[in-house]
Amino acid sequence: MTDLTITDVRLTPILVADPPLLNTQGLHQPYTPRLIVEVVTADGVAGVGETYGDAKYLELARPFAERLIGRQVADLNGLFTLADEVAVDDSRVQNQVDVGGLRGVQTADKLRLSVVSGFEVACLDALGKALGQPVHALLGGKLRDSVEYSAYLFYKYADHPAGIASEKDDWGAALDPAGVVEQARLFNERYGFESFKLKGGCFAPDEEIAAVRALAEAFPGRPLRLDPNGAWSVETSLKVADELRDVLEYLEDPALGTPAMAEVAARAGVPLATNMCVTTFAEIKEAFTTGAVQVVLSDHHYWGGLRNTQQLAAICRTFGVGISMHSNTHLGISLAAMTHVASTVPNLHHACDSHYPWQSEDVLTERLTFEGGRVAVSDAPGLGVELDRDKVELLHQRWLDDAFAGLRDRDDAAAMRVLDPEWVTPAVPRW
Numbered sequence: 001m002t003d004l005t006i007t008d009v010r011l012t013p014i015l016v017a018d019p020p021l022l023n024t025q026g027l028h029q030p031y032t033p034r035l036i037v038e039v040v041t042a043d044g045v046a047g048v049g050e051t052y053g054d055a056k057y058l059e060l061a062r063p064f065a066e067r068l069i070g071r072q073v074a075d076l077n078g079l080f081t082l083a084d085e086v087a088v089d090d091s092r093v094q095n096q097v098d099v100g101g102l103r104g105v106q107t108a109d110k111l112r113l114s115v116v117s118g119f120e121v122a123c124l125d126a127l128g129k130a131l132g133q134p135v136h137a138l139l140g141g142k143l144r145d146s147v148e149y150s151a152y153l154f155y156k157y158a159d160h161p162a163g164i165a166s167e168k169d170d171w172g173a174a175l176d177p178a179g180v181v182e183q184a185r186l187f188n189e190r191y192g193f194e195s196f197k198l199k200g201g202c203f204a205p206d207e208e209i210a211a212v213r214a215l216a217e218a219f220p221g222r223p224l225r226l227d228p229n230g231a232w233s234v235e236t237s238l239k240v241a242d243e244l245r246d247v248l249e250y251l252e253d254p255a256l257g258t259p260a261m262a263e264v265a266a267r268a269g270v271p272l273a274t275n276m277c278v279t280t281f282a283e284i285k286e287a288f289t290t291g292a293v294q295v296v297l298s299d300h301h302y303w304g305g306l307r308n309t310q311q312l313a314a315i316c317r318t319f320g321v322g323i324s325m326h327s328n329t330h331l332g333i334s335l336a337a338m339t340h341v342a343s344t345v346p347n348l349h350h351a352c353d354s355h356y357p358w359q360s361e362d363v364l365t366e367r368l369t370f371e372g373g374r375v376a377v378s379d380a381p382g383l384g385v386e387l388d389r390d391k392v393e394l395l396h397q398r399w400l401d402d403a404f405a406g407l408r409d410r411d412d413a414a415a416m417r418v419l420d421p422e423w424v425t426p427a428v429p430r431w
């Protein structure tokens with residue numbers, strides 16, 4: 001009989017190269033923190049997970065990891081009870097939009113769930129490996145053999161500011177409609193993506209409307225989305241919706257907060273998606289009963305894992321609300337986890353988001369690949385990925401290096417201040 005008792009937990013914070021991508025809060029820093037979680041069973045089976053790596057997550061992950069020793073990898077429900085025992089420092093809870101993460105208001109529960117998700121994925125990976133079953137089978141079985149992703153387009157500088165340590169990338173700049181279309185062509189050429197999302201809220205709305213129009217011309221009939229992360233007023237959101245109604249699959253978080261989204265939704269004539277106003281189960285009721293959102297973008301990292309994502313999908317199905325997936329900077333472990341859970345969701349009718357093509361570095365022996373914009377669902381035991389210890393160590397050494405200490409917390413406004421010392425996170429609505 002296999003012994004599934006957890007005997008060791010390894011937490012490895014790393015810094016991963018990130019290109020100079022723009023969003024409404026600022027600019028991505030040259031390196032971004034992630035946390036690699038490994039749980040090891042008495043029989044020596046190791047499972048891997050990945051989540052946010054900023055200090056506020058590490059502070060919770062460490063005591064959580066200690067409490068895991070001696071428990072069973074199959075005790076997934078117990079992870080949530082255990083999380084409640086881990087105290088969150090009040091200063092970490094902001095009654096405002098999470099800086100850098102752009103994923104709604106920061107609460108103690110959300111912090112805990114973001115940590116739990118990394119452990120849940122690691123436990124599922126270990127359990128799958130021990131039983132010889134893929135993670136999707138542990139989640140009830142895949143309904144599709146591959147999962148579709150959209151090209152996640154960003155306004156982007158060619159390079160990080162001069163004089164700052166960073167990795168080079170070969171995407172070039174994208175600061176106007178022509179640049180955005182060129183980036184979309186590259187995404188299509190390199191990965192076969194058929195649907196496109198532009199991260200907006202960076203330039204005046206008319207410029208972003210022009211970029212989406214240019215995409216519609218270059219890729220006629222393809223699903224297009226624009227996401228300004230709540231940077232617009234209700235009136236601006238309605239104007240953009242009006243101008244792009246004929247080409248948008250959906251508009252993502254045009255305005256901040258459920259009441260503003262509900263006002264936009266009532267008159268926009270285009271579906272609204274969110275990863276900002278519905279980020280916890282508690283936020284669902286208001287959003288669904290006011291018709292504020294037509295598509296929820298789940299993110300297993302902050303929803304508390306793969307099984308919570310399935311529960312969210314079931315609630316969306318009940319209310320006739322669509323579901324797809326949100327993404328923040330992540331590596332291949334998370335892409336594998338997203339793909340497994342997405343393969344089990346019956347009502348997945350929109351391509352999922354992924355930052356993965358932006359990450360030139362990974363911690364796996366083999367990178368996951370997109371073909372025709374899709375990732376194949378692995379049938380190998382667990383997640384079907386393998387950690388490359390040398391790569392983990394290299395990225396961990398970077399995290400340890402004092403020269404990079406300032407990057408251990410993601411701060412998009414700080415990165416922008418290197419270029420513009422006057423820069424502050426813009427007040428909302430920005431336009």
Ligand code: GKR
Pocket residue numbers: 021022023100101102103199227229275326327328329
């Ligand atoms: O990477 O800058 C970024 C994005 O804005 C990222 O934070 C998310 O994708 O939460 C964002 C979103 O889609 O709204």
Ligand code: MG
Pocket residue numbers: 227229252253274275276326
């Ligand atoms: Mg979004």
